[in-house]
Amino acid sequence: MTPSKQPEIPADGDSPNVARADLSTPAVGRLSLYYRELHRLLDAGQMSTNSRDLAAMVNVSAAVVRRDLSSIGSVGRRGVGYDVASLAHHIGVVLGSGVNWKAVMIGVGYLGNALLRYRGFERLGFSLAAAFDTDPSKINRVVGNTRILAMDQLDPVLRELKPELAILAVPSEEAMDVASRVVALGIQGILNFAPTTLRVSSSVAVINVDLASELQQLAFRIQNG
Numbered sequence: 016m017t018p019s020k021q022p023e024i025p026a027d028g029d030s031p032n033v034a035r036a037d038l039s040t041p042a043v044g045r046l047s048l049y050y051r052e053l054h055r056l057l058d059a060g061q062m063s064t065n066s067r068d069l070a071a072m073v074n075v076s077a078a079v080v081r082r083d084l085s086s087i088g089s090v091g092r093r094g095v096g097y098d099v100a101s102l103a104h105h106i107g108v109v110l111g112s113g114v115n116w117k118a119v120m121i122g123v124g125y126l127g128n129a130l131l132r133y134r135g136f137e138r139l140g141f142s143l144a145a146a147f148d149t150d151p152s153k154i155n156r157v158v159g160n161t162r163i164l165a166m167d168q169l170d171p172v173l174r175e176l177k178p179e180l181a182i183l184a185v186p187s188e189e190a191m192d193v194a195s196r197v198v199a200l201g202i203q204g205i206l207n208f209a210p211t212t213l214r215v216s217s218s219v220a221v222i223n224v225d226l227a228s229e230l231q232q233l234a235f236r237i238q239n240g
Contacts, residue, residue: 046106048073053103065096120146122184123163131158144176173200180204187211
C-alpha cells in the first residue's frame with residue numbers, strides 16, 4: 016500500500032512569534048539553514064515553497080522540515096505550501112534575527128579580515144560595531160564597514176557601545192584572557208574561532224568553531240564512508 020502524502024502543517028493563525036528556549040541544538044541549526052535558503056529564494060523572486068523543496072536544499076527529509084516548522088508554529092497551508100517571506104520572518108523572530116544584535120570582532124588576522132568583509136551578518140540582524148587588534152599597522156584601518164581599534168581601547172569602547180556578542184579570532188594562548196576580559200565588560204555570547212575550549216560563566220553562551228577539527232572530522236567521514 017502506497018503511503019499517503021503528508022500535508023504541509025496548517026497555519027496557526029495569529030499565534031505570536033515567540034522565541035523557543037526548548038528547541039534542541041540540531042533543530043536550531045536546521046532552522047538557521049532554512050532561514051538562509053529562504054532568503055536565497057527571496058533574492059531569486061520566488062514567493063512560495065514547500066517542505067519537500069526546502070528539505071532538498073538543506074539535505075534533510077521533508078518530514079523533518081515539517082516537524083521543525085510545526086514546533087515554532089508553522090505558517091504553511093495545505094496544498095499551497097509556505098509563503099517564503101512570511102516563513103523567513105517567522106523563523107527570524109524565533110532565532111532572534113528580529114533583534115539588532117551588536118557584536119565586536121577581536122583579532123583581525125586573515126580569518127578576522129574575511130569575517131569583517133562578510134555582508135551576510137547584516138541580513139541576519141548582526142552589526143559589527145568595532146574590531147580590535149594588537150598590530151599597530153592595522154589600527155584605524157576600515158575593513159568592510161568596521162574600524163579596527165587598538166586593544167587598549169577595548170574597555171572604554173565596550174562600556175560605551177554595550178555590545179552583546181564578541182567574535183574571537185585570536186591565537187589559542189590569548190583566547191582565555193580575552194574571553195574573561197570581554198565577559199567582565201558585559202558580553203553575553205562568544206563565537207570562538209580559537210582552537211581552545213573557553214571556560215567562562217555558565218550565564219555566557221559560547222559557540223566554538225575549530226576549523227582544523229572540522230576538517231579532521233570531514234577527512235574521517237571520507238575515509239570511512
